[in-house]
């Protein structure tokens with residue numbers, strides 16, 4: 596029933612992120628610049644409550660990362 600959606604897993608805890616929960620998207624800047632490099636620019640997803648782990652990746656990594664918070668679309672009608 597309904598439409599099939601690719602399940603998004605949290606990189607921090609490994610559990611699925613329900614579509615009704617806001618999530619954090621971590622995108623490697625290298626991937627944005629060199630989109631042809633498979634895997635390098637694959638976005639990583641985190642629970643909002645697991646965002647600390649995402650931030651530590653950003654701070655600990657040598658390169659740049661883009662961290663985006665996606666809000667839940669409440670008024671989707």
Ligand SMILES: [Zn+2]
Pocket residue numbers: 605606607608609610641642644645
């Ligand atoms: Zn999580």
